[in-house]
Amino acid sequence: MPGLELEGVNVWLGAQHVLKNIDLSVAEGECVALLGPSGCGKTTTLRTIAGFIVPQEGCVSIAGKSTKDLPPNKRNVGLVFQDYALFPHMTVSENVGYGLRMRKIDGKARAQQVEQALAMVQLLHMKDRMPSQLSGGQRQRIALARALVIQPDILLLDEPLGALDRKLRDQMQVELKQLQKKLGITTIIVTHDQEEALSLADRVAVMFDGQIAEIGKPVNLYETPSSLKVMEFLGSSNILSMVVNSREARGAILSGYQHYSIQVEHCAFSVGDRITAAIRPEHIGILPISELTSDTLEASTVECVYKGGLVEVHCRLSDGTPIKAQSDANCVQRLNLMQQGLKIALRLNSSRLQLFSNSPNELTHDRT
Amino acid sequence: MQQSSEYQATGYQTIVRAIGWLTIVFLFFPVLLTIIVSFNASFFIEFPPKALSIDWYGNIAKIHRIGHATLISALVALASATVATLFGICASLALVRTELPAKAAITAFFVSPITIPMVAIGIALIQFFILLGTAFTWYSLLIGHIVLVLAYPIRTLVASLTLSNMSLEEAARSLGATRLQVFMTITLPQMKPGLISGFIFAFLISFDNYPISIFLVRGGLTTMPIELFNYITQNLDPTPAAFSSLYIAIVSIIIFFAEKRWRIISYAIH
Numbered sequence: 001m002p003g004l005e006l007e008g009v010n011v012w013l014g015a016q017h018v019l020k021n022i023d024l025s026v027a028e029g030e031c032v033a034l035l036g037p038s039g040c041g042k043t044t045t046l047r048t049i050a051g052f053i054v055p056q057e058g059c060v061s062i063a064g065k066s067t068k069d070l071p072p073n074k075r076n077v078g079l080v081f082q083d084y085a086l087f088p089h090m091t092v093s094e095n096v097g098y099g100l101r102m103r104k105i106d107g108k109a110r111a112q113q114v115e116q117a118l119a120m121v122q123l124l125h126m127k128d129r130m131p132s133q134l135s136g137g138q139r140q141r142i143a144l145a146r147a148l149v150i151q152p153d154i155l156l157l158d159e160p161l162g163a164l165d166r167k168l169r170d171q172m173q174v175e176l177k178q179l180q181k182k183l184g185i186t187t188i189i190v191t192h193d194q195e196e197a198l199s200l201a202d203r204v205a206v207m208f209d210g211q212i213a214e215i216g217k218p219v220n221l222y223e224t225p226s227s228l229k230v231m232e233f234l235g236s237s238n239i240l241s242m243v244v245n246s247r248e249a250r251g252a253i254l255s256g257y258q259h260y261s262i263q264v265e266h267c268a269f270s271v272g273d274r275i276t277a278a279i280r281p282e283h284i285g286i287l288p289i290s291e292l293t294s295d296t297l298e299a300s301t302v303e304c305v306y307k308g309g310l311v312e313v314h315c316r317l318s319d320g321t322p323i324k325a326q327s328d329a330n331c332v333q334r335l336n337l338m339q340q341g342l343k344i345a346l347r348l349n350s351s352r353l354q355l356f357s358n359s360p361n362e363l364t365h366d367r368t
Numbered sequence: 369m370q371q372s373s374e375y376q377a378t379g380y381q382t383i384v385r386a387i388g389w390l391t392i393v394f395l396f397f398p399v400l401l402t403i404i405v406s407f408n409a410s411f412f413i414e415f416p417p418k419a420l421s422i423d424w425y426g427n428i429a430k431i432h433r434i435g436h437a438t439l440i441s442a443l444v445a446l447a448s449a450t451v452a453t454l455f456g457i458c459a460s461l462a463l464v465r466t467e468l469p470a471k472a473a474i475t476a477f478f479v480s481p482i483t484i485p486m487v488a489i490g491i492a493l494i495q496f497f498i499l500l501g502t503a504f505t506w507y508s509l510l511i512g513h514i515v516l517v518l519a520y521p522i523r524t525l526v527a528s529l530t531l532s533n534m535s536l537e538e539a540a541r542s543l544g545a546t547r548l549q550v551f552m553t554i555t556l557p558q559m560k561p562g563l564i565s566g567f568i569f570a571f572l573i574s575f576d577n578y579p580i581s582i583f584l585v586r587g588g589l590t591t592m593p594i595e596l597f598n599y600i601t602q603n604l605d606p607t608p609a610a611f612s613s614l615y616i617a618i619v620s621i622i623i624f625f626a627e628k629r630w631r632i633i634s635y636a637i638h
Contacts, residue, residue, distance in 0.1 A: 050542055072541040085539035089557045098553075099543035150543060 001064045003028040003186030004049065004154055009058035011044055018044045019055070020210040028063075029184040031177075032215075033191055033201035037233075041210040042190045046156050049188065051075050063153040063186075073102070078147030078185075082159040084139045086131035092118070092142055093127040099150035117149035118142075120179070137168045144176075148183070155180070155187040161196055173199055194234055198222065206230050228356040231278050238284070238323045240277045241358070244269045254355075257317060260297050264350050269357065276356045283352035284325035286313060288335055289343040296345040299323060304338055313337055315344065399616060406609035413606050424610035431599045431607060433590060441575050441592035444506075448513035449521075449570035455514075456521030456566055457559065463522075464529040475526070479519035489515065490583035497584070504586040512584045513574045520573060521566030524632075528562030529555075565632030572619060 004026040011019035019041050026032045034042040047053045049060055051072035060067045067075055086095050097114045105113065118124040121141035131139060140160065147155060160176065161169045177200055180187050191197050197204045198218040205215040214221060214230045225231040232239070242256035244267065252267035254277065269275055292298055299315040302322075311332050313325045325346060332338060401415065409419035428434065459478060463471055481489060493512045497503040536558065540550045556563075578593040585594060600608050626632045 050538075052538060052541075072538070073544045073546055075542070076544075077542050079539060079542040081535045081539060083533065083535055085533065085535040087536060087540070087554060098540065098545075102540075102544035102549060146539075146543070 001028065002026060002061075003030060003063060004188065005061040006045075006049070007059050007061075009045075009048060009055045009060065011041075011048060011053055011055045013044070013053075018210050019048065022058070022210075022212060024205065024212065024215070026186055026188065028186055031180050031187040031189065031200060031202045033189040033197035033204045034207055035191055035194060035197040035204050036207035038192060040207040042192075042207050043158060044210075045207075046158055046188060046190045049154070050077050050079055050156055076150065076153045078150060078152030078155045080140075080143045080147050080155070080157045080160055082162050084131075084143040084163075086134075086139055086142060086146075088131055090131075091127070092123070092129050092131070092134070095131065095142060096127075096146045096149055099146065103150065113149055117145040120148070121145045136164050137172060140164065140172060144179075148185075153186065155185050157187065157189045159191055159193075160189060162191070162193070169196075176200060198234075206233060208233075223352070224354065228276055228278060228354075231354055231356075235280060236324060237278045237280055240279070240321065240323075242275055242277045244271050244273045244275065247271055257297055257319065257321075259294050261294055262348060262350050262353065263295075264353055264355070267355060269355065274358055276358055278354045278356065279348050279352055281312060281324040281326040283349040284323070285347040285349070286325050286327050286331060286335060286337070287345040287347060289345055292345040296347045297323075299344055299346050301337055301340060301342045301344060303340070304332055311337075315346065402609050402616070403613045405606045406613040408606050408609075411605050413604065413609070424606045425614070427605070427607045428611050428614070431595060431611065433595055434592070434611070437590045437595040438592040440506075440590065444510055444513050444591065445571045445574040447510050448517050448574045449567050451510075451514050452518045452570045453521040453525075453563060453567045455518060456525045457563070459522050460525035460529050460559075460562075461555075463526055465534070475522075478522050481515055482519045486516070486577070486579035490580040493580065494583040504584065504589060506589060509581065509584045509589060509591075512580050513577065516577060516580050517570035517573050520569040521563070524562040524566035524569070525559055526562075528559050532558035561630050561632065564626060564630045568622065568626055568632055576615075 002025045004024070006022050006024040009019055009022040010017070022041075022045060024032070024045075034045055036042050044053060048055055049062070051067065051070060051074075062075060062077065087098065090098070093111075093114050096117050097110050100110045100113055115124060115127070118127055121144055123138060123141055123145070126134065126138060126142075131142070134142065140163075144160075157176075161172050164172060173196065180200075189197065189200055198221075201218065203215055204218050204221050206213045206221065208229060214226050221230065222234055225234065228239075231237050240256065242254040245253045245255045245261060247267070247270065250267070251263060251265040252269070252271075253261050253263050254267075254275070255261040287296060289298070297317060299317050302314040302316055304327075305312040305314065306329075309328070311327045311329060313327050313332070315323050315325060317323055323346065327337065335344065336342065337344070404417060405413050405415065406424055407420045407422065408414065408417035409421035409423070410417065462468055463475055468474065490512070493508070493515065494503060497505075497508040497511075502508050532555070536554050537550050540554045541547075545553065576593050577591075578597060581591045581594055585591060596608050596611060623632070
C-alpha cells in the first residue's frame with residue numbers, strides 16, 4: 001500500500017493550468033523531494049496533498065484512503081511551513097500540544113506526548129518559551145515537533161531549511177534525515193535547493209511547468225538523466241553539439257570539433273544524426289597541450305574559480321564554445337591554469353557522456 | 369570639545385526638530401489652557417489666572433442634566449463601538465482573507481464617513497430617519513454613531529489581520545482544527561491589538577461627538593457634548609473647563625494603559 005498516491009491530478013488556479021496530470025506514487029516510509037524552479041507547481045502539489053487546494057481533476061490518496069471531500073483538518077497530515085508558522089501567542093508547549101488539543105487529548109496524556117515530542121527534537125528545556133524567544137533553528141525544530149506529535153500519516157515539508165544559514169542547514173539536514181528514517185514516516189519535501197533534495201530524499205521528482213519531468217533516485221537523476229533539461233537543471237553541465245560518425249555493435253564514434261572524435265559504448269542514434277552531448281565538469285580531465293591527440297579536445301583557459309577544495313576551470317573551445325572542467329589546486333599550479341588563454345587538452349570521460357536528440361527546431365535549422 | 373560634535377545637529381535637522389516641537393506645542397496648548405483655566409478662581413475665563421481654586425469642579429453638577437447626558441453618551445458610545453467592532457471583524461475578514469473584487473473601493477466606502485463633513489452626515493441622517501419615522505429616538509442616535517465610528521475598528525482590524533500570517537491559520541487547519549476553531553484559537557487572538565484599539569477609538573469618537581448628535585437629539589434625548597455646549601452658550605464661567613479637564617485626565621489614563629498593554633496607538637496609525 002503506497003503512503004501517498006496522486007493520480008491524474010489537474011489544478012487550475014483561475015485561468016492558469018498549474019498542475020498538469022500529476023501522477024506520483026510514494027511508498028510507505030519513503031521520502032520524496034519535489035524539486036524545481038519557482039512557479040513549477042511544487043508548492044501547489046504540496047498544498048493539494050494537504051487539502052488547501054481541491055484539484056479539479058484526479059485524486060489524492062493518503063495511506064490508502066481517498067481524500068475526496070476531506071478537509072485539511074481531517075487528513076492527518078503533518079505540515080511544516082517555510083516560515084514555520086508557530087503561533088506567536090502560544091508557548092512552545094502550547095504550540096506543540098495544539099494538534100493534540102484539537103484531537104481532544106487532554107491533561108496528563110497531552111503533557112506527556114508534548115514532552116516526548118520536545119525531547120525528540122532536543123528542546124524540552126524550551127517548553128515555556130514564546131516562539132519569539134527562539135532562534136531560527138529552534139523554531140524549525142519546534143515546527144517539526146508540532147507536526148510529528150499528532151502521528152501524521154504523511155509529513156509535508158515546504159522548503160524546510162530555506163530560512164536557515166548554511167552551517168545550521170547542513171546540521172539540520174542530517175538531523176531531519178535521521179529522524180525521518182527512524183520514524184519511518186512517508187515524507188514529501190518541496191525545495192528549490194538541489195543539494196537539499198539530493199541529500200534528503202530517497203527519490204527526487206524534478207518538476208517543470210506543472211509537470212513531473214523525471215522522477216528517480218538522486219544518483220540516477222544526476223548521472224543519467226532522461227532529458228537535457230533535467231541534466232542542465234541539476235548541477236552544472238557542458239553542452240556540445242556532435243554528429244554520429246560511424247556505428248559499431250552498440251556504440252558509436254562521435255565527432256564535431258575539428259579532428260576530435262570520441263568513442264561511446266551506448267548510442268541509440270544512427271549515422272549522420274546531429275545530437276547534443278552533455279557532460280558534467282567533474283568528468284573532464286585537464287592535460288597539458290603537449291598531450292593533445294585525436295581523442296582530446298583543444299581548449300584555452302578563460303578563468304579559474306576557486307571553490308574551496310575544488311577549482312572550476314572555465315575554458316573555451318577553438319570555435320568559442322564555453323566548457324567547464326573541474327580540477328584541484330595542485331593541478332592548477334602544475335599546469336599554470338591561472339594564466340589566461342593557455343592552450344590545454346581536455347579528455348572527456350566517454351562513459352559519462354550523455355547523448356540527447358536535438359529538438360525538432362534545431363534539426364530543421366541545421367539541415368538548411 | 370570633541371564630544372559635542374557628535375550631538376551637533378545640521379541646519380536641516382534643527383529646522384525639522386523646531387517644526388516638531390512647534391507642532392507639539394500647537395497641539396498641546398489648548399489642552400494646557402483648558403486645565404489652567406479650570407483652576408482659575410475668577411468667575412470669568414481669564415489668562416493668566418490671578419488666583420487658583422478648585423471650586424469649578426464642584427460646580428460641574430450645576431450643568432443642566434449633565435449626569436443624565438453623560439450616561440446616555442457612555443451608553444451610546446459603548447453600544448456603537450461594540451456594534452462597529454463586531455461589524456469591523458466581519459468586514460476585515462472579508463477584505464483581507466478573501467478574494468473580493470473591488471477591495472479598494474469597498475474599503476474606501478467603509479471609511480468614507482471620516483472624509484465627509486460631519487454636519488453633512490448629520491443632515492443626511494436626520495432626513496433619512498424622518499423619512500422612516502424614527503427620528504429623535506435612542507435607536508436613530510445609536511445608528512448615527514455607528515456610521516460615525518465604523519471606520520476606526522475596520523482600519524485597525526485590517527491592519528492587524530494583514531500583519532498576521534495566513535500560514536498560521538493553515539498550520540492550525542492541518543493540525544486538526546475546524547474553521548471555527550481556527551477562528552477562535554488563532555485568528556481572533558491575532559486580531560486582539562486591532563480589536564482593542566479599534567474599540568477604544570470608536571468609543572472616544574462617539575463619546576465626545578457634537579456635530580452629528582446635534583441633529584439626532586431632541587427633548588429628553590441628549591448627550592454630554594450637547595449639554596456642555598448649551599452651558600457654554602449661556603454661561604461664561606470655567607465650569608466646562610473643569611469638566612473637560614476631568615475628561616482629559618480619564619481618557620489619558622485609559623490610553624496610557626491601553627498603549628502600554630496593547631500598543632493601541634501603533635495600530636491606529638498603521
